[in-house]
Amino acid sequence: MCGRKLWLRLQWREAVHENCKVDMLDALRKDSPRGVCCSSTWVISAVCFFDTLTQWNVWWVSRSREKTSSQIAHVFYRQREVLDALVWLGAGQKQARHLVRLVRLSDGMGVRMYLTTVCDPQVLSLAEVAQLYARSFDSELAFRLLKD
Amino acid sequence: MRRKDHPPLSLHDTLGVESPTASTATHSLIITQTSDLVLQACGLGPTHSSDQVTQIQQGESIPRRRGRPQQVGWTQLWSSLLLCALQGMHSCEDWRRLLGFQPIGPFAPVWLTRNGLVKRLLKAGLVPLQELWEGLNAQLASLGSQAVPATLATCATEIFCLDETRLDAVGRYLKPLRGLSTHDPACFAGKLVGLLDVRAKAVAATAMA
Numbered sequence: 001m002c003g004r005k006l007w008l009r010l011q012w013r014e015a016v017h018e019n020c021k022v023d024m025l026d027a028l029r030k031d032s033p034r035g036v037c038c039s040s041t042w043v044i045s046a047v048c049f050f051d052t053l054t055q056w057n058v059w060w061v062s063r064s065r066e067k068t069s070s071q072i073a074h075v076f077y078r079q080r081e082v083l084d085a086l087v088w089l090g091a092g093q094k095q096a097r098h099l100v101r102l103v104r105l106s107d108g109m110g111v112r113m114y115l116t117t118v119c120d121p122q123v124l125s126l127a128e129v130a131q132l133y134a135r136s137f138d139s140e141l142a143f144r145l146l147k148d
Numbered sequence: 149m150r151r152k153d154h155p156p157l158s159l160h161d162t163l164g165v166e167s168p169t170a171s172t173a174t175h176s177l178i179i180t181q182t183s184d185l186v187l188q189a190c191g192l193g194p195t196h197s198s199d200q201v202t203q204i205q206q207g208e209s210i211p212r213r214r215g216r217p218q219q220v221g222w223t224q225l226w227s228s229l230l231l232c233a234l235q236g237m238h239s240c241e242d243w244r245r246l247l248g249f250q251p252i253g254p255f256a257p258v259w260l261t262r263n264g265l266v267k268r269l270l271k272a273g274l275v276p277l278q279e280l281w282e283g284l285n286a287q288l289a290s291l292g293s294q295a296v297p298a299t300l301a302t303c304a305t306e307i308f309c310l311d312e313t314r315l316d317a318v319g320r321y322l323k324p325l326r327g328l329s330t331h332d333p334a335c336f337a338g339k340l341v342g343l344l345d346v347r348a349k350a351v352a353a354t355a356m357a
Contacts, residue, residue, distance in 0.1 A: 059304060131301075135300070136310075138309050139311035140313075146235075
Protein backbone atom coordinates (compact mmCIF):
# COMPACT_ATOMS: atom_id res chain seq x y z
CA MET A 1 0.00 0.00 0.00
CA CYS A 2 1.18 3.49 -0.65
CA GLY A 3 1.34 6.27 1.90
CA ARG A 4 -2.05 7.83 2.45
CA LYS A 5 -3.17 11.43 2.07
CA LEU A 6 -6.54 13.01 2.40
CA TRP A 7 -7.35 15.14 -0.60
CA LEU A 8 -9.69 17.88 0.50
CA ARG A 9 -10.63 19.24 -2.86
CA LEU A 10 -10.60 18.06 -6.43
CA GLN A 11 -11.53 20.70 -8.94
CA TRP A 12 -11.51 21.09 -12.67
CA ARG A 13 -9.90 24.19 -14.15
CA GLU A 14 -9.89 24.91 -17.84
CA ALA A 15 -7.44 27.82 -17.67
CA VAL A 16 -4.54 25.65 -16.59
CA HIS A 17 -1.85 28.14 -17.51
CA GLU A 18 -3.19 30.65 -15.02
CA ASN A 19 -2.37 30.62 -11.32
CA CYS A 20 -4.78 28.06 -9.89
CA LYS A 21 -3.59 28.39 -6.30
CA VAL A 22 -5.53 31.59 -5.80
CA ASP A 23 -8.80 29.75 -6.48
CA MET A 24 -7.97 27.26 -3.77
CA LEU A 25 -7.47 30.00 -1.23
CA ASP A 26 -11.11 30.92 -1.53
CA ALA A 27 -11.91 27.54 -0.02
CA LEU A 28 -9.66 28.30 2.92
CA ARG A 29 -11.50 31.51 3.53
CA LYS A 30 -14.83 29.72 3.86
CA ASP A 31 -13.76 26.51 5.54
CA SER A 32 -10.95 27.44 7.82
CA PRO A 33 -10.91 30.79 9.57
CA ARG A 34 -7.90 30.94 11.86
CA GLY A 35 -6.31 28.10 9.95
CA VAL A 36 -2.74 28.36 8.81
CA CYS A 37 -1.56 27.63 5.29
CA CYS A 38 2.02 27.07 4.28
CA SER A 39 3.42 27.06 0.80
CA SER A 40 6.83 26.33 -0.61
CA THR A 41 6.36 29.14 -3.10
CA TRP A 42 4.56 32.43 -3.10
CA VAL A 43 1.08 32.27 -4.49
CA ILE A 44 1.44 35.64 -6.07
CA SER A 45 4.18 38.12 -5.57
CA ALA A 46 1.90 41.09 -4.94
CA VAL A 47 2.13 42.34 -1.38
CA CYS A 48 -1.60 42.94 -1.29
CA PHE A 49 -2.00 39.18 -1.05
CA PHE A 50 -0.89 39.20 2.57
CA ASP A 51 -3.34 42.02 3.30
CA THR A 52 -6.16 39.92 1.87
CA LEU A 53 -5.21 36.92 3.99
CA THR A 54 -5.07 39.08 7.10
CA GLN A 55 -8.58 40.33 6.37
CA TRP A 56 -9.75 36.74 5.88
CA ASN A 57 -8.30 35.65 9.22
CA VAL A 58 -6.19 33.05 7.44
CA TRP A 59 -2.60 32.80 8.54
CA TRP A 60 0.07 32.22 5.99
CA VAL A 61 3.67 30.98 6.06
CA SER A 62 5.96 31.07 3.05
CA ARG A 63 9.59 31.65 2.31
CA SER A 64 10.76 35.15 1.62
CA ARG A 65 12.21 35.97 -1.73
CA GLU A 66 15.68 37.44 -1.73
CA LYS A 67 14.71 40.59 -3.59
CA THR A 68 11.57 41.30 -1.61
CA SER A 69 11.58 44.94 -0.62
CA SER A 70 10.70 45.43 3.03
CA GLN A 71 11.12 47.96 5.76
CA ILE A 72 11.55 46.93 9.37
CA ALA A 73 8.95 48.47 11.66
CA HIS A 74 9.65 46.64 14.89
CA VAL A 75 12.27 44.14 16.03
CA PHE A 76 11.24 41.40 18.48
CA TYR A 77 14.60 39.70 18.54
CA ARG A 78 17.92 40.06 16.77
CA GLN A 79 21.04 38.01 17.46
CA ARG A 80 23.62 37.35 14.70
CA GLU A 81 21.71 35.82 11.78
CA VAL A 82 18.54 35.36 13.78
CA LEU A 83 15.93 38.03 13.26
CA ASP A 84 12.31 38.20 14.29
CA ALA A 85 10.71 41.44 13.19
CA LEU A 86 7.59 43.09 11.86
CA VAL A 87 8.06 44.58 8.42
CA TRP A 88 6.19 46.58 5.85
CA LEU A 89 6.29 44.72 2.57
CA GLY A 90 6.66 46.69 -0.64
CA ALA A 91 7.40 50.34 -1.05
CA GLY A 92 5.60 53.52 -2.01
CA GLN A 93 2.11 53.05 -3.40
CA LYS A 94 2.59 49.29 -3.48
CA GLN A 95 3.26 49.06 0.23
CA ALA A 96 1.14 46.58 2.16
CA ARG A 97 -1.56 47.89 4.48
CA HIS A 98 -0.83 45.36 7.22
CA LEU A 99 2.41 44.44 8.88
CA VAL A 100 3.80 40.96 8.34
CA ARG A 101 6.41 39.13 10.32
CA LEU A 102 9.83 38.40 8.88
CA VAL A 103 11.69 35.49 10.42
CA ARG A 104 15.34 34.87 9.62
CA LEU A 105 17.33 32.01 11.07
CA SER A 106 20.26 29.77 10.31
CA ASP A 107 19.94 26.01 10.05
CA GLY A 108 23.68 25.33 9.92
CA MET A 109 23.69 25.12 6.12
CA GLY A 110 22.45 28.57 5.30
CA VAL A 111 20.28 31.46 6.30
CA ARG A 112 16.53 30.95 5.78
CA MET A 113 13.95 33.72 5.64
CA TYR A 114 10.23 33.28 6.06
CA LEU A 115 7.22 35.56 5.98
CA THR A 116 4.12 34.96 8.01
CA THR A 117 0.94 36.78 8.85
CA VAL A 118 1.12 35.48 12.42
CA CYS A 119 2.61 38.60 13.93
CA ASP A 120 2.79 37.55 17.57
CA PRO A 121 5.96 35.55 18.44
CA GLN A 122 4.20 34.11 21.48
CA VAL A 123 1.54 32.60 19.25
CA LEU A 124 3.97 31.13 16.73
CA SER A 125 7.64 30.84 17.64
CA LEU A 126 10.60 31.03 15.28
CA ALA A 127 11.11 27.29 15.41
CA GLU A 128 7.44 26.63 14.65
CA VAL A 129 7.57 28.87 11.60
CA ALA A 130 10.48 26.83 10.27
CA GLN A 131 8.73 23.56 11.11
CA LEU A 132 5.54 24.68 9.40
CA TYR A 133 7.43 25.63 6.29
CA ALA A 134 9.12 22.23 6.31
CA ARG A 135 5.69 20.61 6.39
CA SER A 136 4.80 22.40 3.18
CA PHE A 137 6.88 19.78 1.41
CA ASP A 138 4.29 17.19 2.38
CA SER A 139 2.44 18.35 -0.70
CA GLU A 140 5.51 17.64 -2.82
CA LEU A 141 5.57 14.09 -1.48
CA ALA A 142 1.88 13.69 -2.19
CA PHE A 143 2.37 14.86 -5.76
CA ARG A 144 5.29 12.49 -6.15
CA LEU A 145 3.08 9.68 -4.90
CA LEU A 146 0.53 10.48 -7.57
CA LYS A 147 3.06 10.91 -10.33
CA ASP A 148 5.05 7.76 -9.59
CA MET B 149 -29.85 -15.26 -32.05
CA ARG B 150 -26.35 -16.01 -30.84
CA ARG B 151 -23.67 -17.42 -33.12
CA LYS B 152 -22.09 -20.67 -32.01
CA ASP B 153 -18.55 -19.41 -32.46
CA HIS B 154 -19.23 -16.30 -30.42
CA PRO B 155 -18.42 -16.67 -26.71
CA PRO B 156 -21.29 -15.99 -24.33
CA LEU B 157 -21.31 -12.59 -22.71
CA SER B 158 -19.87 -12.61 -19.21
CA LEU B 159 -21.38 -10.90 -16.20
CA HIS B 160 -18.93 -8.06 -16.66
CA ASP B 161 -19.79 -7.24 -20.24
CA THR B 162 -21.54 -3.95 -20.82
CA LEU B 163 -24.60 -4.69 -22.83
CA GLY B 164 -26.04 -1.24 -23.20
CA VAL B 165 -25.17 1.20 -25.91
CA GLU B 166 -24.96 4.69 -24.56
CA SER B 167 -24.39 8.05 -26.05
CA PRO B 168 -23.38 11.36 -24.53
CA THR B 169 -26.81 12.63 -25.43
CA ALA B 170 -28.52 10.13 -23.14
CA SER B 171 -31.23 11.36 -20.82
CA THR B 172 -30.29 13.64 -17.95
CA ALA B 173 -31.09 10.98 -15.37
CA THR B 174 -28.83 8.43 -17.04
CA HIS B 175 -26.15 11.05 -17.46
CA SER B 176 -26.11 12.03 -13.79
CA LEU B 177 -26.23 8.35 -12.80
CA ILE B 178 -23.10 7.71 -14.87
CA ILE B 179 -21.32 10.66 -13.22
CA THR B 180 -22.30 9.46 -9.74
CA GLN B 181 -21.27 5.89 -10.44
CA THR B 182 -17.96 7.01 -11.90
CA SER B 183 -17.25 9.17 -8.84
CA ASP B 184 -18.06 6.23 -6.56
CA LEU B 185 -15.77 3.93 -8.50
CA VAL B 186 -12.85 6.35 -8.45
CA LEU B 187 -13.23 7.03 -4.73
CA GLN B 188 -13.54 3.32 -4.03
CA ALA B 189 -10.40 2.61 -6.03
CA CYS B 190 -8.59 5.27 -3.98
CA GLY B 191 -9.75 3.67 -0.74
CA LEU B 192 -12.12 6.54 0.07
CA GLY B 193 -15.45 4.97 -0.71
CA PRO B 194 -17.41 2.00 0.60
CA THR B 195 -17.09 -1.34 -1.18
CA HIS B 196 -19.97 -2.05 -3.52
CA SER B 197 -22.33 -4.89 -2.69
CA SER B 198 -23.43 -7.33 -5.37
CA ASP B 199 -26.73 -5.46 -5.77
CA GLN B 200 -24.92 -2.18 -6.33
CA VAL B 201 -22.63 -3.86 -8.84
CA THR B 202 -25.63 -5.04 -10.81
CA GLN B 203 -27.11 -1.55 -10.63
CA ILE B 204 -23.91 -0.06 -11.99
CA GLN B 205 -23.84 -2.50 -14.87
CA GLN B 206 -27.49 -1.92 -15.69
CA GLY B 207 -27.44 1.80 -14.99
CA GLU B 208 -26.14 2.74 -18.41
CA SER B 209 -28.41 0.40 -20.32
CA ILE B 210 -30.54 2.21 -22.84
CA PRO B 211 -32.17 0.83 -26.00
CA ARG B 212 -29.65 -0.41 -28.54
CA ARG B 213 -29.15 1.37 -31.79
CA ARG B 214 -27.91 0.23 -35.16
CA GLY B 215 -24.26 -0.55 -35.63
CA ARG B 216 -21.62 -2.33 -33.64
CA PRO B 217 -22.28 -2.20 -29.89
CA GLN B 218 -19.77 -0.27 -27.83
CA GLN B 219 -17.59 -2.49 -25.68
CA VAL B 220 -16.89 -0.05 -22.90
CA GLY B 221 -19.46 2.03 -21.04
CA TRP B 222 -19.06 5.67 -20.10
CA THR B 223 -18.69 4.84 -16.41
CA GLN B 224 -15.79 2.52 -17.10
CA LEU B 225 -14.31 4.93 -19.62
CA TRP B 226 -14.26 7.98 -17.32
CA SER B 227 -13.23 5.99 -14.23
CA SER B 228 -10.29 4.42 -16.00
CA LEU B 229 -9.20 7.74 -17.51
CA LEU B 230 -9.23 9.53 -14.17
CA LEU B 231 -7.50 6.69 -12.34
CA CYS B 232 -4.88 6.48 -15.05
CA ALA B 233 -4.28 10.24 -14.78
CA LEU B 234 -3.88 9.94 -11.01
CA GLN B 235 -1.36 7.15 -11.51
CA GLY B 236 0.81 9.31 -13.75
CA MET B 237 -0.57 8.75 -17.22
CA HIS B 238 2.03 9.43 -19.90
CA SER B 239 0.10 8.54 -23.00
CA CYS B 240 -3.11 7.02 -24.28
CA GLU B 241 -1.25 3.73 -24.39
CA ASP B 242 -1.07 3.77 -20.56
CA TRP B 243 -4.81 4.26 -20.43
CA ARG B 244 -5.33 1.46 -22.94
CA ARG B 245 -3.20 -0.91 -20.86
CA LEU B 246 -5.08 0.01 -17.69
CA LEU B 247 -8.40 -0.73 -19.38
CA GLY B 248 -7.05 -3.91 -20.92
CA PHE B 249 -5.37 -5.46 -17.90
CA GLN B 250 -7.09 -4.20 -14.77
CA PRO B 251 -10.72 -4.50 -13.73
CA ILE B 252 -12.26 -1.13 -12.86
CA GLY B 253 -14.69 -1.78 -10.05
CA PRO B 254 -17.23 -4.31 -11.35
CA PHE B 255 -16.08 -3.96 -14.96
CA ALA B 256 -13.88 -6.60 -16.50
CA PRO B 257 -10.79 -5.56 -18.50
CA VAL B 258 -11.57 -4.58 -22.08
CA TRP B 259 -8.90 -4.46 -24.76
CA LEU B 260 -9.60 -1.66 -27.22
CA THR B 261 -7.58 0.15 -29.83
CA ARG B 262 -5.93 3.43 -28.94
CA ASN B 263 -7.71 5.28 -31.68
CA GLY B 264 -11.01 3.85 -30.51
CA LEU B 265 -10.47 5.34 -27.08
CA VAL B 266 -9.44 8.69 -28.49
CA LYS B 267 -12.53 8.74 -30.70
CA ARG B 268 -14.74 8.14 -27.68
CA LEU B 269 -13.09 11.05 -25.89
CA LEU B 270 -13.51 13.37 -28.83
CA LYS B 271 -17.13 12.32 -29.17
CA ALA B 272 -17.91 13.02 -25.53
CA GLY B 273 -16.11 16.35 -25.24
CA LEU B 274 -14.93 17.98 -22.01
CA VAL B 275 -18.27 18.59 -20.32
CA PRO B 276 -18.71 15.10 -18.79
CA LEU B 277 -15.18 15.16 -17.41
CA GLN B 278 -15.78 18.55 -15.85
CA GLU B 279 -19.00 17.33 -14.26
CA LEU B 280 -17.19 14.28 -12.98
CA TRP B 281 -14.58 16.38 -11.22
CA GLU B 282 -17.26 18.55 -9.66
CA GLY B 283 -19.06 15.43 -8.44
CA LEU B 284 -15.85 14.07 -6.96
CA ASN B 285 -15.18 17.37 -5.28
CA ALA B 286 -18.59 17.33 -3.64
CA GLN B 287 -18.06 13.79 -2.39
CA LEU B 288 -14.57 14.53 -1.09
CA ALA B 289 -15.91 17.55 0.81
CA SER B 290 -18.50 15.39 2.54
CA LEU B 291 -15.84 12.96 3.78
CA GLY B 292 -14.45 15.58 6.11
CA SER B 293 -11.09 15.88 7.76
CA GLN B 294 -10.00 13.33 10.33
CA ALA B 295 -7.68 15.52 12.31
CA VAL B 296 -5.17 14.22 14.81
CA PRO B 297 -4.23 16.15 17.97
CA ALA B 298 -2.03 19.06 16.96
CA THR B 299 1.41 19.38 18.40
CA LEU B 300 2.59 21.95 15.90
CA ALA B 301 1.12 25.43 15.71
CA THR B 302 -1.55 24.79 18.31
CA CYS B 303 -2.91 28.26 17.71
CA ALA B 304 -4.21 27.24 14.30
CA THR B 305 -7.51 25.46 13.84
CA GLU B 306 -6.16 23.64 10.78
CA ILE B 307 -2.93 23.48 8.83
CA PHE B 308 -2.85 23.21 5.07
CA CYS B 309 -0.22 22.90 2.38
CA LEU B 310 -0.90 24.56 -0.92
CA ASP B 311 1.14 23.70 -3.97
CA GLU B 312 0.91 22.87 -7.63
CA THR B 313 2.79 20.62 -9.99
CA ARG B 314 2.86 20.02 -13.72
CA LEU B 315 2.04 16.64 -15.12
CA ASP B 316 4.53 15.02 -17.46
CA ALA B 317 4.15 16.04 -21.08
CA VAL B 318 1.91 13.90 -23.26
CA GLY B 319 3.79 11.29 -25.30
CA ARG B 320 3.85 12.12 -28.98
CA TYR B 321 2.74 8.75 -30.30
CA LEU B 322 -0.44 9.79 -32.06
CA LYS B 323 -0.19 11.05 -35.59
CA PRO B 324 -1.34 14.65 -34.92
CA LEU B 325 1.29 15.04 -32.19
CA ARG B 326 4.30 13.47 -33.86
CA GLY B 327 5.59 16.68 -35.44
CA LEU B 328 5.35 18.75 -32.28
CA SER B 329 8.11 19.55 -29.83
CA THR B 330 7.93 18.42 -26.21
CA HIS B 331 7.29 22.00 -25.08
CA ASP B 332 4.41 22.57 -27.47
CA PRO B 333 1.18 23.58 -25.66
CA ALA B 334 -0.56 20.63 -27.31
CA CYS B 335 1.68 18.30 -25.28
CA PHE B 336 0.81 20.03 -22.02
CA ALA B 337 -0.98 17.39 -19.99
CA GLY B 338 -2.20 19.68 -17.24
CA LYS B 339 -1.25 20.35 -13.68
CA LEU B 340 -2.37 19.43 -10.23
CA VAL B 341 -3.06 21.91 -7.48
CA GLY B 342 -3.12 20.40 -4.05
CA LEU B 343 -4.52 21.66 -0.78
CA LEU B 344 -3.48 19.13 1.80
CA ASP B 345 -4.47 18.90 5.42
CA VAL B 346 -1.21 18.43 7.29
CA ARG B 347 -2.90 17.17 10.43
CA ALA B 348 -5.17 14.75 8.60
CA LYS B 349 -4.87 11.08 9.28
CA ALA B 350 -3.84 8.65 6.57
CA VAL B 351 -7.01 7.88 4.69
CA ALA B 352 -6.57 7.52 0.98
CA ALA B 353 -4.38 5.25 -1.06
CA THR B 354 -3.59 5.59 -4.70
CA ALA B 355 -3.27 1.86 -5.22
CA MET B 356 -5.86 0.29 -7.48
CA ALA B 357 -8.54 -1.72 -5.78
